[in-house]
Amino acid sequence: MTTIVIDSAAGQEGGREAIAAAAIASLDLDLQIVLVGDAAQITAELPKIAHDAERMRVVHAPDRLDPALDPHEALRQAPRSSVVVGIELTAQEADAVFISAGPPGPIVSQALRALGRLPGVQRAALAAVYPTLHHRGPNDDPFALLLDVGATIQCSADHLVAFAGMGAAYAAKISALERPRVALLSNGPSPAGAPTRVRDAHERLTKGAPAFEYVGMLRGDQVTLGEADVIVTDGFTGDVLVRTLEGIAATAETLLSRAEARFQWRMGMKALGGGIAKLRALTDWENYGGAPLLGVDRPVILTQAECGRRAFLNAIRLAAKMQRLAVVDAVAAGAAAMAQGERP
Amino acid sequence: MSEWMGPGELLHLRWDLDKTYLRTEFDSFKDLIKTYRQKAEDKVAIVGARALLQALLDPAKRRQRRVTFVSGSPTQMRAVLTRKLRLDGIEPDVFILKPNLSNILQGHIRSVRGQVGYKLAALMRTHVAAAHLQELLFGDDAEQDAFIYSLYADILAGRVDAVLLASILGACKLYRNEVDEIMAHHGRLYGAGDAVRRIFIHLEARSPLDRFTPYGARVVPIYNYLQAALVLREGQFMHTRDIVAVLEAMSQAGYTPERLSNSVQDLVRRGLLEVPTVLGLARELSDVEATRGRTISTFIRKLRATVGDLEHVYRAKQEWPTEINYLSLYHQARFRRQRHRLLGIPLLDD
Numbered sequence: 001m002t003t004i005v006i007d008s009a010a011g012q013e014g015g016r017e018a019i020a021a022a023a024i025a026s027l028d029l030d031l032q033i034v035l036v037g038d039a040a041q042i043t044a045e046l047p048k049i050a051h052d053a054e055r056m057r058v059v060h061a062p063d064r065l066d067p068a069l070d071p072h073e074a075l076r077q078a079p080r081s082s083v084v085v086g087i088e089l090t091a092q093e094a095d096a097v098f099i100s101a102g103p104p105g106p107i108v109s110q111a112l113r114a115l116g117r118l119p120g121v122q123r124a125a126l127a128a129v130y131p132t133l134h135h136r137g138p139n140d141d142p143f144a145l146l147l148d149v150g151a152t153i154q155c156s157a158d159h160l161v162a163f164a165g166m167g168a169a170y171a172a173k174i175s176a177l178e179r180p181r182v183a184l185l186s187n188g189p190s191p192a193g194a195p196t197r198v199r200d201a202h203e204r205l206t207k208g209a210p211a212f213e214y215v216g217m218l219r220g221d222q223v224t225l226g227e228a229d230v231i232v233t234d235g236f237t238g239d240v241l242v243r244t245l246e247g248i249a250a251t252a253e254t255l256l257s258r259a260e261a262r263f264q265w266r267m268g269m270k271a272l273g274g275g276i277a278k279l280r281a282l283t284d285w286e287n288y289g290g291a292p293l294l295g296v297d298r299p300v301i302l303t304q305a306e307c308g309r310r311a312f313l314n315a316i317r318l319a320a321k322m323q324r325l326a327v328v329d330a331v332a333a334g335a336a337a338m339a340q341g342e343r344p
Numbered sequence: 345m346s347e348w349m350g351p352g353e354l355l356h357l358r359w360d361l362d363k364t365y366l367r368t369e370f371d372s373f374k375d376l377i378k379t380y381r382q383k384a385e386d387k388v389a390i391v392g393a394r395a396l397l398q399a400l401l402d403p404a405k406r407r408q409r410r411v412t413f414v415s416g417s418p419t420q421m422r423a424v425l426t427r428k429l430r431l432d433g434i435e436p437d438v439f440i441l442k443p444n445l446s447n448i449l450q451g452h453i454r455s456v457r458g459q460v461g462y463k464l465a466a467l468m469r470t471h472v473a474a475a476h477l478q479e480l481l482f483g484d485d486a487e488q489d490a491f492i493y494s495l496y497a498d499i500l501a502g503r504v505d506a507v508l509l510a511s512i513l514g515a516c517k518l519y520r521n522e523v524d525e526i527m528a529h530h531g532r533l534y535g536a537g538d539a540v541r542r543i544f545i546h547l548e549a550r551s552p553l554d555r556f557t558p559y560g561a562r563v564v565p566i567y568n569y570l571q572a573a574l575v576l577r578e579g580q581f582m583h584t585r586d587i588v589a590v591l592e593a594m595s596q597a598g599y600t601p602e603r604l605s606n607s608v609q610d611l612v613r614r615g616l617l618e619v620p621t622v623l624g625l626a627r628e629l630s631d632v633e634a635t636r637g638r639t640i641s642t643f644i645r646k647l648r649a650t651v652g653d654l655e656h657v658y659r660a661k662q663e664w665p666t667e668i669n670y671l672s673l674y675h676q677a678r679f680r681r682q683r684h685r686l687l688g689i690p691l692l693d694d
Contacts, residue, residue, distance in 0.1 A: 001600070039657040043613045047553035050692035053567045053610035054603040060653050094688055304396050 001032050002323040003093045004316055005101035007036030007195040009082040012308045016045055018101065021312030023051035023186075026271045031320060034096075036061050061085040071105035083107055090298050097299040097319035101307050102321045107300065108151045108293060115296045117258065118332040120339035124295035125163045126151040126235070126282065126302060127170060134226030141175040141342065142225060146185075148235040149242045149299065151293060152153035155234035157200035162338050164205055167230040168212035169334025173325045174318075185237060186217035201237050211334065225234040287311075289318035294331050297322065352475030354409050355581070357400055357540075358467060358493075361415035361425065365393045365550040380418075384427035390546065392569030394432045395593035399573070399586035400480070401434070401666040412438040414466045415639065416459060416487065419443055440466045452519050459487045461513070461522035467496045468529035477539040482572070485551040488677060494559045494668055495545040502535030503667070512670045541579060545573045551692060553614070558673055560665025564616065570594055571607050572623070575616055584628045589627075591640055605646035612651055615661040622651045649670070 004025070011018040016035055022033050032055055035042050039060035046056075052333050063078035075195065083102050085153060088109045090098040094101065100107055104126065112124060125148035132144045147167045150157060169181040177329055184194075184202055193198045205214040215228050220241060233241070259265040290303040290311065299322045301315045322328070362368035362379075365607040367388045411434070417425060419441040431438060442462055447455040455461060464493050481497075483489025496513065498504040504512070509530055513523050543563045545556060556565045566572045573590040576582040594604060611617040626644050683689045 007468055032606075039613070040659075043657070043659060046613070050550050050552045052550055054599075054607050057602070057606050057609060057650055058613060058654070060657050070675070205358070 001030065001095065002317050003032040003096040004089050005034045005036060005086045005093075005096055006121055006154055006312070006316070007082040007086050007098070007102055007143040008042055008056045009033045009061065009311060010305065011303070012306055015041070017309045018312050019045045021316060022056065022311065023049040024106060025316045026052040026055040029316065029320060031055065031316070033316075034059055034089060035314040036082045036089065037182065038062065053166070059085060059089060065223075066186065067103040067104060071103070071109040074103070074106045075110055081106075083110050083183075084114075084276075085154055087111055087300070088298070090117050095323055097323060098302065098303045099312070099315045099319055101303045101305055101312070103305070104150050104302055104341070107302055110298045111293055111296045111298075115298045118295055118297055118328070120332075120333055120336040121162060121166070121231045121295040123155065123159045123162070123295055124146075125159075125166060126238075126291050126293050127167060128238070128291040129289075130224065130242065130245050132226030134223050134303045136226065136229050137175045137177045139176055143175070144228060145171050146223070146238055146242060147230070147232060147294065149291060150235045151295075152235040154236075155197060157204065158196045158270065160197060160201035160232050160234070161204050162295075162335050163232045164201075164212070164214070164230070165209065165334040165338030166331045169307060169330040170294060170327060171229050171294065172211070172325045174321065175331050177229055179211070180229040181215045181227070182230045182232065183215045183218040185223065185231050185233035185241065186219065188284060189217055191217065199200070201232075201341040210340065211337065219254035228299055237319070287314060289314035292318070293336065299327065299328055353592060354472060354474035355400070355405075355409050356472055356474075356476050356477065356479045357397070357409065357411040358412065358470075358479060358481040359397070359413050360418060360463075360483045360487075360489055362415055363486045363491075364388075364482050365389055365397070365413075366428070368528070380421065382424070384424045384431060387424070387428045389428075389432055390569065391597040391599065392573070392590045392594045394434070395537060395590045396569045396573050396576075397434055399582055399589055400576070410437045410472060412470045414440045414463055416442050417461070418445065418447070423622075425477065425667075428478070438470050440470065451508060454611035455519060455522065458516070458518075459489075459490055460516045461518040461526070463489075463492045464496060465522060465525045465529065466527065468499070468533055469491070471500070471529075471533055471536070473536065477537060479540045480576070480662050481540060481543045482546070483543070484546040484548045485555075486548050488674075489512065490543065490556055490559050490563050490565075491670065491673055491677065493540070493667070494563060497538075497543065497562065498535055498665075498668065499530055500536050500540065501538035504641070504670070505534065506530055508670075512674065515671055515674055541581075542575065544575075549691065557662070559668060561662040562665055567610065568599075568607055570599075570604060571611055574608065574611060578617060578621065584625065584632060588629065588632050588640070591643065595640065595643075601643040601646045602640050603639075604643050605650040608647055609650045609654065612654055615659040619651055619655045622647065 006016045006018055006022050008015040013232040019042055022035050026033050034057045036059045039058050061080055061082040065074045065078045065081045065083060083100060083106055086098050090096040091114045110126060127145050128149045129143035129145055131142050131186035135142045145167050147163050168180045168182050171177055184198055186194045186198050191202045202217060204206050218228060234329040259269055293300040299319060301319055302309050303315050359365055367390050368379055375614050401411060413436045422441055440571050444456050465693045481493040483493055521615050543561060545565045545568050556563050564575055570590050573582055573587050577587055608622055612619060612622060626647050680691055
């Protein structure tokens with residue numbers, strides 16, 4: 001049975017939302033759930049919520065990570081933090097997945113240290129999904145994959161090529177795509193104006209990788225069109241881009257709220273109510289289920305720092321799906337094939 | 345009143361049937377018809393319930409044990425339910441079923457749906473006096489068992505006088521004949537002795553644990569019967585070999601060592617078991633010949649790992665009840681049911 005290890009020290013309301021999501025999942029899903037955090041806090045919260053205690057285990061992790069510190073220093077100062085304890089537990093269980101809304105730096109660092117990289121993987125990549133205009137696959141999936149969004153800040157061409165293989169393998173499994181379309185994020189379709197690492201990666205990907213279709217380089221304004229199922233970039237640029245997309249969605253949401261202040265606009269909004277609700281659902285990051293860390297030997301999912309129970313629940317569902325579809329094995333195969341320059 | 349002919353010591357077990365002993369679905373009319381038409385052979389006991397009850401009815405001490413079933417099922421099901429219990433090797437001393445047909449014929453529609461009048465009267469009617477009486481009650485969270493059982497216990501303990509009881513029964517909107525019978529029993533049983541040791545509520549609906557906090561430590565919500573067995577062992581009502589019997593029954597029914605050890609950890613978190621007690625139990629289980637099966641060995645290993653985490657974590661112990669506000673609890677439960685019926689808000693939500 002899949003074991004979901006949930007870090008209850010982060011997320012909305014000091015981790016209470018993570019506990020609530022774990023409780024709901026224990027009732028609805030056939031999973032073993034391990035809540036890692038302050039046992040006294042978890043013990044005080046659980047009785048308030050309907051849950052199935054047969055499916056829940058609590059593991060005490062008394063230390064708190066300081067997000068202001070360098071990741072290595074933060075981990076050193078909090079040796080029994082929920083991130084350290086949770087990832088150690090994940091390493092011990094063959095079918096375990098780790099989910100956390102904690103600071104990404106220490107999570108990536110601890111995951112690489114305790115879980116190890118997949119064979120052929122030099123750098124891990126954090127993959128985020130975002131909604132696009134064109135949908136994909138037999139399930140009409142509206143989400144495309146963007147990686148890396150923060151795990152590896154400085155990338156070489158080798159890293160970008162490996163990310164393409166891992167991202168394509170992930171998308172093929174999760175979105176049931178036979179041959180995902182992969183693109184590199186750049187400042188235009190021509191390699192001439194691109195940085196050397198992007199140009200080199202472009203040249204290597206152009207030579208072909210039959211497990212996915214390389215569609216070339218896309219500009220930032222093209223990512224939401226849906227011309228590619230996987231967009232590859234370095235961790236710094238990816239983080240900036242994904243936060244820009246989230247910022248635009250949040251601004252649009254604020255503008256909609258302001259529009260409700262005027263009577264005529266409110267009437268117009270009522271008329272468009274169904275469509276607006278659909279748009280809201282599409283741009284609401286809590287529906288996405290978190291960002292998987294690709295390249296490590298167990299599934300690790302990072303959610304937004306301020307995420308609520310819906311986001312945690314979707315992350316739990318994604319975790320279960322990743323285990324069911326053996327996504328880590330597929331990613332390992334994809335990365336290995338790219339490393340050897342073979343067909344994945 | 346039953347005529348108890350045994351010596352002074354008596355352990356009286358009170359069991360509800362549906363969703364407490366038997367796995368029953370009656371959430372829809374279709375389920376109700378299916379349950380009604382089911383043969384004894386097709387009825388399934390909740391995992392571990394049979395092993396627990398058989399252990400409590402220790403044949404060597406059967407004369408000091410008494411088991412009364414009070415069920416909300418209609419009297420027309422007596423034959424099939426009696427046969428089911430017999431198939432499980434259980435012979436109840438008293439088996440009370442609800443006279444739904446006569447309630448309908450008398451126009452007592454509230455009595456068909458409600459449980460307070462029927463169950464409280466049945467518990468009081470079947471109370472047995474003994475010099476050293478202990479009672480263990482088993483119910484579930486689908487009905488109002490925690491409320492009814494606690495009220496019964498507090499009447500025996502002399503904590504609910506006639507005036508308070510009359511106001512509670514008034515709030516419950518019982519019919520005159522039900523009130524008269526309960527008040528008559530109250531006159532006889534009020535202050536008879538604080539005999540109820542534990543009230544186990546099987547969390548069939550997985551209600552939040554906090555919903556039972558106002559009833560105090562006497563009420564123990566349980567997710568499965570291993571939990572009940574462990575609490576009873578702590579109270580000297582069961583032995584380690586009985587725990588093994590329950591564990592084996594649950595393992596055979598497909599309970600994994602993880603689910604079993606999680607259940608034990610839940611009791612530790614709630615302060616019902618101490619970590620050293622659980623580690624002692626793990627040692628005893630290792631020594632018991634019958635536990636050499638692979639599943640239970642894995643369970644013992646998981647148990648140590650699962651419970652060891654919490655050794656230094658402070659856990660507040662729940663207090664034994666002193667005063668329960670029954671009127672408030674009744675109105676809260678009624679509000680939840682009405683909100684569910686009218687607005688569709690889940691019963692599990694607060």
